[in-house]
Amino acid sequence: MASGGHSGELPEVLVLGFPWVLPSLESQFSNRFHFLKPSNSDLPLLQFLSSFAQSARALLIPGGGIQLTSAILDCLPALKLVVTTSTGLDHLDLPELRRREIDIAYAGNLFTQDVADLAVGLLIDVLMKVSAGDRFVKQGIWPSKRKFSLGLKLSGKQIGIVGLGKIGTEVAKRLEGFGCRISYNSRTKKPLVPYSYYSNVHELAANCEALIICCGLTAETRHMIDRDVMVALGKDGVIVNVGRGAIVDETELVRRLIQGELGGAGLDVFENEPEVPEELFNLDNVVLSPHVAVLTTESMVGLTQLVVENLEAFFSNKPLVTPFEDYSS
């Protein structure tokens, strides 16, 4: 066990931002770790962190809301582990962490099923107008207006998966059960996959009625779903995004949705979360979700456990349970 500078005998874990699992970590594991929260201090963030410069070896950071900058890392020369509660790592500066020889533990595949489930839910919702119908009934309009607008059929639709990793594969598996025809785009063609492969997303869009964005955010995927892709998808096309907001050119997406140049969208992620373009608030063909794909009761229980297991492994000099491998290779 590491000695804890300010914490008596418990290993110190600095906590940046507000991870969803922090309350359950604190209530269940305060006897095993000393969670240090800048938000509880009157000191400015960097000054607070610097006070743990010699002792803090582990840091916990949520998947969104705060970037792990070099300025933060400069305050923490003893840091050897970053535990993050997400699968996407775009809030971390990977090259900088590698240079400093800091390991990463992340959520791994913990959320795969939930994200895939929500992707399908958003697709059905947009096509069949579930949320809009719920609004129609709950506003008491049904008895007077009688007829709600027609939805669109999901069965038989040609669906394009953008990024056939673990999440994309689970989405495809689910949509097969609906009788959808699946195509995909990814960096390379997958050898054992029965779905049609398109080497670029523009061609995929031109051959599909809906795109489901399941990839991570990198320099290559930023604004990959741009004007040309949306034009190729066509004015009845639907975009579902459970990846990261910035994979889509959001300004262009909003413009086309408002002008009826896209059929609809189901979005769990946005470019500037939690800010969402207000122009979308009145559109019945747009379903907006507050980045909750991973937020089920069950996954939070699993995540709490996973964070603790990674911290215990680290402080016992054992291998991490869910190390980010691409980074260490």
Add this chain to the structure above:
Amino acid sequence: MASGGHSGELPEVLVLGFPWVLPSLESQFSNRFHFLKPSNSDLPLLQFLSSFAQSARALLIPGGGIQLTSAILDCLPALKLVVTTSTGLDHLDLPELRRREIDIAYAGNLFTQDVADLAVGLLIDVLMKVSAGDRFVKQGIWPSKRKFSLGLKLSGKQIGIVGLGKIGTEVAKRLEGFGCRISYNSRTKKPLVPYSYYSNVHELAANCEALIICCGLTAETRHMIDRDVMVALGKDGVIVNVGRGAIVDETELVRRLIQGELGGAGLDVFENEPEVPEELFNLDNVVLSPHVAVLTTESMVGLTQLVVENLEAFFSNKPLVTPFEDYSS
């Protein structure tokens, strides 16, 4: 071709209520049939109908909103065909139609896929709070409140299908893709089905986390989902209904939802449509849908075609395309 009393050379089709497909029938097929609408007349309904007593051989009626009573049938002694636009036939008096030797054409399996799709969409929506999340974002609450409530995982859940007919089978097929464990209740055990069978719905409920009601409404299924079944399902249990409203004891359902004795509900059908209990309007764990499972653009195109094909078959003395067979046997 039948001679049309009031209609010149076109065969007459009486239209009761307001079938969704009527506008497309009138715009596309007014040159082939004379659609006679009581709603266009100043006469009381029965008097209007009686004026076609000798000539009207075919009648079109929607699946909801109007019952085909004996009083109506008494006005139409020449009637030989009822075309209805639904799969459920609880708005028809089947014994009375049989006694009068009136054939029925109905929607058959046209809607099976759409209804199954919506059932899964409602289940995901209730568990993962899609409509509630959409409301949360569209009301602009996200930036200030930040954290939306946790949903529940679908993958791995034990799901009970009430009525493993065509729709129930399609729902089960879809949910297999989500890694759900499927059980079912139906009148008889299906020989080639891999799912667990329960001979009564109470036992099914006791062994499941969600029930999806896919059966038709009959004397036997009316209020089949009663207090005892809801108690067996438990306070975290979810009910999705895409069958008919009256299969569920709605008063009991509402009471339990309000008091937190059920986990949630996704309802496309209600006991007294379009009236919906207002006590449900403020519940985030309840998703209400204005009986739209079958109402996709694609299915309405298919239904228009099917109605016309049945009418043409009838007036040409050919076999109906989608006769209601249970009735004629």
